[in-house]
Amino acid sequence: MKKTVAEMAEMISVFNDVEAWRDVVLTGVCFDTRQIQAGDLFVPFVGESRDGHAFVKDAYDAGASAALWQKDVPNPPAGVPVLMVEDTLTALQDLAKAYLKEVHPKTIAITGSNGKTTTKDIMAAIVASKYRVHKTGGNFNNHIGLPYTILSMPADTEVAVLEMGMNHRHEIEVLTKIVMPDIALITNIGEAHLEHLGSREEIAKAKMEIAIGLDASSLLIYPSEEELLKPLVTDNYRVATFGEDGDLRPEMMRTEMEGTSFTTNAAPDVEIFVPIVGEHNVFNTMAAMLAAQELGISASDVKEALANMERSNSRLEWLVGAKGSDILNDAYNSSPTALMAVLKTFMHLEAPSKKKFVVVADMLELGADADTFHYNAGKSIGKGSIDKVFAYGNHIEAFTKAAAEQIGEENVFYFETKAALEAELLAQVTGEEYIMVKGSYGMGLKDIVEALMSETI
Numbered sequence: 241m242k243k244t245v246a247e248m249a250e251m252i253s254v255f256n257d258v259e260a261w262r263d264v265v266l267t268g269v270c271f272d273t274r275q276i277q278a279g280d281l282f283v284p285f286v287g288e289s290r291d292g293h294a295f296v297k298d299a300y301d302a303g304a305s306a307a308l309w310q311k312d313v314p315n316p317p318a319g320v321p322v323l324m325v326e327d328t329l330t331a332l333q334d335l336a337k338a339y340l341k342e343v344h345p346k347t348i349a350i351t352g353s354n355g356k357t358t359t360k361d362i363m364a365a366i367v368a369s370k371y372r373v374h375k376t377g378g379n380f381n382n383h384i385g386l387p388y389t390i391l392s393m394p395a396d397t398e399v400a401v402l403e404m405g406m407n408h409r410h411e412i413e414v415l416t417k418i419v420m421p422d423i424a425l426i427t428n429i430g431e432a433h434l435e436h437l438g439s440r441e442e443i444a445k446a447k448m449e450i451a452i453g454l455d456a457s458s459l460l461i462y463p464s465e466e467e468l469l470k471p472l473v474t475d476n477y478r479v480a481t482f483g484e485d486g487d488l489r490p491e492m493m494r495t496e497m498e499g500t501s502f503t504t505n506a507a508p509d510v511e512i513f514v515p516i517v518g519e520h521n522v523f524n525t526m527a528a529m530l531a532a533q534e535l536g537i538s539a540s541d542v543k544e545a546l547a548n549m550e551r552s553n554s555r556l557e558w559l560v561g562a563k564g565s566d567i568l569n570d571a572y573n574s575s576p577t578a579l580m581a582v583l584k585t586f587m588h589l590e591a592p593s594k595k596k597f598v599v600v601a602d603m604l605e606l607g608a609d610a611d612t613f614h615y616n617a618g619k620s621i622g623k624g625s626i627d628k629v630f631a632y633g634n635h636i637e638a639f640t641k642a643a644a645e646q647i648g649e650e651n652v653f654y655f656e657t658k659a660a661l662e663a664e665l666l667a668q669v670t671g672e673e674y675i676m677v678k679g680s681y682g683m684g685l686k687d688i689v690e691a692l693m694s695e696t697i
Contacts, residue, residue, distance in 0.1 A: 241339055241391050242267050245306055245321060248281070251338040252331050254323045255311050261321035264305050269332070269391045271384065278303040283332050285384075286310060292328075296320060308332070329383065336387035337418045345374070345397045347419050348531050351404040351412055351450050352427025353443060354578050355524045356381070358516060359427050362546070363528040364401045369545040370537055371398040381405035386415050399535065408436050409446050416453030423531045424450045426462040427524060429469065430577035431606060431613065438607075444468035451477060461530045463523065464489075482526040493522055495588040497558060497566070504529070507539035515549055517556045517568065519588060520581035556582065561692040563671030566594075570678040571685035574603045576613045579678055580620045586676045587625035594674050595627040598643075599665060599688060601658075601679030602633030611638040618642030627651060628668070632661045633683055658684055662691050 243251070246262035267279035273295050276282065282299035284292030284307065296307045297317040306321035308328045316322045325331035340347070348367075350360050357379075364375040374397040376389045381403040393400060404415045416424070429444045437443050448469060451460055454477040462469050462479075464486035473479060482488045491508050494501045499515040502522045506529075514521045529542055537545075561567040570582055579600070586596060598621075606613050618639035621629075629643045632655040644652040655661040665688065669675070675692065679685040 241269070241393070242395070245323065248335065249323060252323075252325065252334045254325060256322070256324040258321070258323060261306060264321050266305050269335075269388055270299070270304065271388075273299045273302055276302040276304050278305075280304045282307040283328055284308065284310070285328055286313070296322070332387045332391075333383070333414070333418055336390040339393070340390050340400070340419065343393060343395055343397055343400075345393070345400045346371075346423070346535065347421045348399065348401045348423045348425065349404055349416060349419050349421035349450055349453070350401070350425045350427065351406070351447050352425075353430030353447070354575065354581070355427040355520065356403050356405065358521060359425065359524040359528060360401055360403045362514070362516075362521070362525050362549070363425075363531060365549040366528055366532050366537060366542050366545045367399045367401065367535060369541055370535065372396055373399050373401060375401040376403040379405070383411065383414055386418060390418070404450060406446055406449075409442070410449065412446060412449040413452050416450045418453075420453045420455075421450070421458060423459045423461065423534055424454055425527050425531060426450065426460075426466075426469065427527060428463055428577060429466050431575045431603075441468055444472060448472040459531070459534055461527050463527075480530045482523060482530055486526070488526045488530055490522055490526070493519060493588075495519055495585055495590070497589070500585075504539065510539040510543055512539065512543045512546060514546060517558065517585065518581060519585045559689065559693060561673075561675060561689075562666065562669050562694065565669055565671050565673045565675055565692065567689060567692055568674065568676040569689050570676070571689050572681050574601075574678050574680045576603060576606070576617050579603065579617045582676065582678055583617070583620055586674070587622050589674065591674055594672055596625070597628045597630065597665070597669075597673050597675045598626050599630045599661070599675060599677045599679075599685065600636055600639060601631065601683035601685050602635045604680040604682055606635070610635045614638040615642045619646065621646045623647065627673075629653065630655070630661050630665050632656065632658055633679070636679075658687065662688055666691060 245258050245264045249258050266281045270280040271283045282304040293313045300320045309316045309322040309324045310328045311324045364373050367373050374393040380389045406412045458477045460479050464481035464483035480487050489505050491503045501513045514525050556570045559567040559569050614635045615638040619642040629652045631640050640652045640654045
């Protein structure tokens with residue numbers, strides 16, 4: 241974005257005279273004085289414990305060219321170019337909406353309980369094979385991050401791939417009304433935010449808010465197996481589905497250590513390799529392929545684009561462990577949907593000369609039904625697909641009971657402490673294992689991974 245103060249004052253409602261600063265040029269947006277760049281518009285927010293207006297002068301001294309100023313806040317600093325607005329957050333969002341209309345790229349909005357960021361990266365890699373693409377960086381996917389992402393967009397952008405996150409109802413509604421997407425994509429409905437929303441039904445309603453920004457020419461893409469979404473779909477927009485019985489579905493899948501190869505019903509002769517661990521990323525890729533079709537990108541184009549894709553900074557990664565064992569590390573977060581997806585990949589991984597160990601700990605913030613969620617995740621383990629399970633935590637005991645029913649009590653080890661699990665696991669590792677590690681971050685399984693990687697073992 242590159243705008244003068246006068247141009248910006250035409251894009252949003254400004255209540256003061258900016259004539260004295262009309263030719264001041266703004267080249268970016270910032271709301272953190274520690275990250276100010278020369279030419280930035282500083283946006284102060286009024287928080288519960290701190291008011292960003294107190295730092296406007298500091299931002300200007302650090303190089304900001306101007307600042308928004310909420311009109312109910314007194315005493316704007318003398319000598320600093322300010323644009324006085326009703327509400328600084330609303331003004332930021334309105335500014336993003338106006339700039340998006342001006343650049344007028346095709347917009348692809350992505351939400352879901354799991355896989356948003358991975359799908360965004362896959363989507364951007366595919367679309368970049370044909371178009372100039374701008375995508376959400378990091379986790380800038382909320383009511384502040386989304387406008388920031390849009391305002392960081394180059395003026396020649398042809399396709400914007402925008403991630404939308406939420407914790408509560410009506411948050412995605414705000415975001416989709418800013419973007420008014422050409423294509424909206426829901427990856428799945430999981431259990432994240434159960435503590436706020438109470439049920440998967442409410443989570444589905446919150447994710448489906450993305451469709452509020454669609455019109456008759458827009459396309460909604462969602463998983464065909466998600467029964468909670470189907471009754472929420474309307475005829476106000478076009479629809480396409482992906483999944484085992486979707487409009488786009490896998491014909492073949494082959495799980496490898498570094499990714500998954502697959503073909504689809506739409507192009508059975510084109511074998512595509514997704515260079516990210518996890519069979520669930522085949523479905524994320526198929527969702528992206530449906531969006532790509534709208535932009536005239538073929539399955540062959542997708543194959544080539546993903547072959548050249550930079551490896552994602554995915555948390556799911558392979559590491560070398562004790563005595564030459566291989567660790568599939570996903571110790572940073574967990575939910576029932578995510579755990580079962582990784583288990584499925586791990587179970588399908590060909591390992592003719594390796595044993596498969598699963599190390600798991602509690603999935604946190606699941607509410608009153610936590611034991612049921614853990615038990616059902618354990619039940620997803622196929623008979624004979626896993627050699628041993630090592631687990632600790634309060635709720636994970638339910639997982640181990642289900643796992644024992646599948647692979648035998650003698651192959652399932654439950655511990656009350658992480659230290660006890662670590663000692664037994666290290667005692668049993670010979671170097672001839674694939675070891676999957678997954679649990680909520682608060683359970684500290686990263687320490688187990690570090691112990692497995694220790695050269696002193």
